[in-house]
Amino acid sequence: MAFNGGKTHMRRKLSAGVLMALVLLIPAAPAAAQAETSGLDTACQTVERKLYTDIRELVTIDPDTAADAEILVVAKQILAAAKADSLPVLPRAMQERLEGTAEDLRAFLKKGMNTAWTADLRISVTRTLTGAGANVQAAAQKVLDNGTIDASLAYLNEGLYAARALDCASQPTPSATPSATPSATPSATTTATPVPSSSASADTPDGEGGGLPLTGADTGTVAGVGGALLLLGGAGYLIGRRRRSRFVA
Structure with a gap:
């Protein structure tokens, strides 16, 4: 009897140790599934891919035979992974089961979880059609027609980025020449306005400053005035001489 009691005690300690290890792994499981891989976004810019977790790999127990504590740990791991993937349906449904009975949670893991997760993956595939090119649209429609979990995961983690790379490669490369030419042409061809x-x-009046000599009508006027002054001067000289001769006589 004592031996059997000791074995029972050891099993309880072992179960408690396994439970503690699983609890510690809860935050690490989604992070391990999210490998850092680059890809192209809808603007053809290189970004880190959003990789979706295969939640089926988190169910490492048999829901029919597992203890309630093990069911609880697995359910919390799935909830963490679903939130990390920003799924709209599964996190809410799992949270409701966690707040219910152990039997409800066990039944949900056996059947309801895959139904909710399939709906989430279909919604995620549909979201990639926004602003998508021809290759992405064709690949996404093929997955939606297929409808399986495997097809959705393969598309979201690989096929989407391969199709998007084809769409980005088919886009024409913009040329920088037309935008540069108009701005440079006006400055190069502008005619300088002569300064008067x-x-x-x-x-x-004094003729300084480098002005041009007077010509044409102005020159004739000056010559006429000069001739008149010479005549007046000669006449004055003769009149003065005659007066002087009379005075001497």
């Missing part, structure tokens, strides 16, 4: 010379230097 100041008229002050030509109009100065």
Whole structure:
């Protein structure tokens, strides 16, 4: 009897140790499934891929024979993975079962979980059609027609990025020449406006400032005035001489 009691005690300790190890693995399981891999987004920019967890791999127990504590640990692992993948249906459904009885949770793991998860994957595939190119649209539609979990996961983790790479490669490369030419042309071909010379230097009374000599009608006027002055001067000289001769006589 004592031996049997000791074996029972050892089994309880072993179960408690396994339970503690599983609890510690809860936050690590989704992180391990999310491998860091690069891919292209809808704008053809390189980003880190969003990799979806295969939740079936988290169910490492037989829901029919597992203890309630083991069912609870697995359910929490699945909930953490579903939240990390931003799934809309499964996290809410799992949380409701966690708040219910152990039998409800066990039944959900056996059947309801895959139903909710399949709906989530289908929604995730449909979301990739927003702004998608021809290759992504064709690949996504093929998966939606198939409807299986394996096809959805393969598309979301690999096929989507392969199809998007084809769409990005088929886009024409924009040329920088048209945008550069208009901005450079006006500055290179602009005709300099001649600056008019100041008229002050030509109009100065003393002739300084480098003005051009007077020609045409202005020259004739000056010559006429000069001739008249010479005649008046000669006449004045003769009149003065005659007066002087009379005075001497």
